Amino acid sequence: MSISKSGKLNFHWAAIWVIAKRELLQFWRSKTRVISSIAQGFMLLIIFTFGFSSFRFDVGGTEIPTQAFIATGMITLAILFGGIFGGLSLIRDKLFGFLKEMLVSPIKRSEIMIGKTLGVGLQSVIGGIIIMLISISIGSFPLELFLIIRVILVIPVFLILSIGLVGIGLVIASKMSDFQGFGLVQTFLIMPMMWLSGAIFPWSSVPVPMQVIMAINPVFYGVEAVRFILTGVANIPIYVSLLVISVFSAILIYLGGRSFTKIEAS
Amino acid sequence: MTEIKSNSENIIEVNDLVKIYKQGNVKAVDKIFFNVKKGEIFALLGPNGAGKTTIISVLATLLFLTEGKAIVNGYDVAKYPDKVRKSIGVVFQEPSLDGELTGRENLEFHTILYSMAKKIRTERIEEVLELVDLKDKQKTYTKNYSGGMKRRLEIARGLLHYPNVLFLDEPTLGLDPQTRRKIWEKIKELNKEQQITILLTTHYMEEADELADRICIIDHGKIIALDTAESLKSKLAKDVLAVELENVSNFNELKIKIEQLENIEQVKVVSESDQSQDMVEIIQNRLKKMGGPMANVSPEMIRQKMRKGMAEAMKDPVKFVKNLGKMPGSFEMFKYIPYESKKGIADNIEDNVLELLPEEIKAELIQIKKGVIPSKLSQDNILKINIACESGAKSITQVVQLINEMGIDIKSINMRSPTLEDVFLFYTGAKIRDEDSNRVKGIKEFIKMRKLRK
Numbered sequence: 001m002s003i004s005k006s007g008k009l010n011f012h013w014a015a016i017w018v019i020a021k022r023e024l025l026q027f028w029r030s031k032t033r034v035i036s037s038i039a040q041g042f043m044l045l046i047i048f049t050f051g052f053s054s055f056r057f058d059v060g061g062t063e064i065p066t067q068a069f070i071a072t073g074m075i076t077l078a079i080l081f082g083g084i085f086g087g088l089s090l091i092r093d094k095l096f097g098f099l100k101e102m103l104v105s106p107i108k109r110s111e112i113m114i115g116k117t118l119g120v121g122l123q124s125v126i127g128g129i130i131i132m133l134i135s136i137s138i139g140s141f142p143l144e145l146f147l148i149i150r151v152i153l154v155i156p157v158f159l160i161l162s163i164g165l166v167g168i169g170l171v172i173a174s175k176m177s178d179f180q181g182f183g184l185v186q187t188f189l190i191m192p193m194m195w196l197s198g199a200i201f202p203w204s205s206v207p208v209p210m211q212v213i214m215a216i217n218p219v220f221y222g223v224e225a226v227r228f229i230l231t232g233v234a235n236i237p238i239y240v241s242l243l244v245i246s247v248f249s250a251i252l253i254y255l256g257g258r259s260f261t262k263i264e265a266s
Numbered sequence: 267m268t269e270i271k272s273n274s275e276n277i278i279e280v281n282d283l284v285k286i287y288k289q290g291n292v293k294a295v296d297k298i299f300f301n302v303k304k305g306e307i308f309a310l311l312g313p314n315g316a317g318k319t320t321i322i323s324v325l326a327t328l329l330f331l332t333e334g335k336a337i338v339n340g341y342d343v344a345k346y347p348d349k350v351r352k353s354i355g356v357v358f359q360e361p362s363l364d365g366e367l368t369g370r371e372n373l374e375f376h377t378i379l380y381s382m383a384k385k386i387r388t389e390r391i392e393e394v395l396e397l398v399d400l401k402d403k404q405k406t407y408t409k410n411y412s413g414g415m416k417r418r419l420e421i422a423r424g425l426l427h428y429p430n431v432l433f434l435d436e437p438t439l440g441l442d443p444q445t446r447r448k449i450w451e452k453i454k455e456l457n458k459e460q461q462i463t464i465l466l467t468t469h470y471m472e473e474a475d476e477l478a479d480r481i482c483i484i485d486h487g488k489i490i491a492l493d494t495a496e497s498l499k500s501k502l503a504k505d506v507l508a509v510e511l512e513n514v515s516n517f518n519e520l521k522i523k524i525e526q527l528e529n530i531e532q533v534k535v536v537s538e539s540d541q542s543q544d545m546v547e548i549i550q551n552r553l554k555k556m557g558g559p560m561a562n563v564s565p566e567m568i569r570q571k572m573r574k575g576m577a578e579a580m581k582d583p584v585k586f587v588k589n590l591g592k593m594p595g596s597f598e599m600f601k602y603i604p605y606e607s608k609k610g611i612a613d614n615i616e617d618n619v620l621e622l623l624p625e626e627i628k629a630e631l632i633q634i635k636k637g638v639i640p641s642k643l644s645q646d647n648i649l650k651i652n653i654a655c656e657s658g659a660k661s662i663t664q665v666v667q668l669i670n671e672m673g674i675d676i677k678s679i680n681m682r683s684p685t686l687e688d689v690f691l692f693y694t695g696a697k698i699r700d701e702d703s704n705r706v707k708g709i710k711e712f713i714k715m716r717k718l719r720k
């Protein structure tokens with residue numbers, strides 16, 4: 001990454017885009033992945049919405065409908081899964097040797113990382129949008145004209161959040177040489193991030209120690225931001241949530257870039 | 267900014283290159299130095315694990331060197347990796363295509379990474395597709411390509427951006443003879459018609475012999491010999507007597523006896539001809555036949571697993587033995603362990619450990635313990651040896667006489683010119699006694715260590 005005299009970032013954007021495009025193309029071509037990601041979100045959405053139908057959800061002192069609470073949670077979780085698992089797909093590139101093709105080309109390591117992040121990030125944003133559309137179609141949110149604006153406003157939040165999450169996947173994958181550590185990542189990273197995100201139960205109703213633990217989970221702020229934009233209520237002020245996820249993503253872009261410059265491949 | 271080439275004739279200059287892998291503290295390359303001239307085909311020849319791929323990876327800036335200096339196309343690989351990358355094409359040992367993309371898409375991806383102008387792109391893609399005869403398959407997903415097609419497409423891809431140097435890491439590994447021939451033709455064509463310098467690694471003697479202007483023999487990360495194929499051969503000997511010995515029973519004893527042949531005047535080297543196949547290839551083929559998720563595992567992965575397996579065996583042999591049965595291809599691996607090593611294992615293995623082994627391996631070990639030579643050997647208990655000498659015609663009588671005196675039956679004798687294989691066996695220390703005593707010593711050491719730890 002270098003900055004020219006005019007202050008413009010000197011990236012080889014065509015190369016970055018072709019790397020990103022490859023990710024999207026792969027996602028599109030493997031129909032099983034598209035279908036399973038939609039089906040998974042759909043199932044969780046239906047199961048939790050009906051399963052929790054008699055529960056009352058309190059967010060920031062206001063009670064919100066079960067279906068809206070669950071839908072905002074599930075949309076964010078779709079981005080969590082899509083982001084981290086997508087980032088981990090770097091291991092596949094390693095195993096099938098394609099990473100070498102990129103590493104030996106004249107483009108910079110940071111450019112490979114950005115391309116990969118962008119591609120996988122967009123992929124998980126699309127996943128999030130799909131779940132959002134499904135939830136709208138099953139009536140999770142009241143149908144009003146203002147909803148269109150909410151939907152448009154929430155998409156940038158998806159992107160910021162997913163960039164950070166993809167970054168986590170990439171940093172981990174850059175240090176792994178096969179899928180053996182995959183279970184560990186799932187158990188000790190993705191599961192806690194999911195359960196402690198406030199996506200499934202409300203933050204305000206758990207004991208204080210757990211509230212503190214949840215507050216160090218970046219996904220929690222993602223859920224808060226998405227929930228605020230889509231329903232208008234949140235525990236944390238929206239500017240705090242947005243700031244936290246932006247800083248989180250910036251840090252992971254930096255870490256990702258650094259871990260890529262250290263990748264050796266023989 | 268750019269390094270001035272010290273000698274404009276050389277396109278690659280490697281000076282005292284050292285590469286130590288931090289993981290496991292392995293010295294893969296030890297003070298290697300060589301130059302490659304412009305327009306030359308240069309081969310790095312050596313057994314698996316000799317350090318060939320490491321050298322290529324360092325030159326292609328994929329690995330950081332530990333010590334020394336390497337210059338490619340006038341640029342220091344440590345200081346200007348980006349510039350080096352622009353001027354080289356690399357075809358890796360393992361396939362590095364994206365199976366989810368078509369042949370053409372793989373090439374398009376490459377042209378964009380190398381910032382080729384849009385106008386040149388399509389034209390050049392057509393050109394290289396034509397060159398490797400893949401024009402009719404360009405719209406097929408590369409996961410559906412055969413091994414040879416993948417290799418050809420990768421060579422095409424390596425050439426797309428007009429590199430000055432093309433690195434080919436084991437270009438014909440695991441390919442059938444016809445495909446291998448075809449790829450050789452292409453490589454020669456490229457070198458001649460497009461004046462591309464080619465640095466290739468291989469462990470196939472014929473390949474180095476056929477292609478390379480100069481050959482650099484490497485073993486254990488060190489250079490053993492460097493010259494043209496012709497002078498490597500003529501330096502070794504004028505003639506080679508290939509002798510087949512019959513009714514062989516005690517290999518160890520025999521090999522020590524045979525070494526005495528070197529006492530004959532004008533006989534230079536006696537070596538056992540190498541009949542063992544590449545273990546990695548055997549395992550890979552077996553996995554391919556088995557199908558399923560393991561079918562496309564790369565040789566590198568297999569090698570890694572084998573290394574890991576050895577490390578485990580050292581730590582906890584009982585657990586290793588237990589797992590042996592579950593590991594695909596384990597019995598195949600065991601089959602290719604040399605008889606002496608099996609004997610070493612059989613003599614020292616405890617009964618309770620023996621019980622844990624898969625039935626086939628157990629049975630074989632028990633047989634060996636009883637002193638029975640395994641069926642594979644007893645069927646054709648023949649030992650093939652090569653005797654390099656100044657003049658075959660002069661030495662032949664003495665050789666026959668001495669072998670007869672030892673009481674060994676001769677099945678056949680042939681006289682031939684030395685091949686690169688003879689040179690290789692000579693330089694990589696395949697002198698019979700050395701190698702075997704080391705092997706047996708290694709096993710004894712291992713077993714001793716194990717007992718110490720208990």
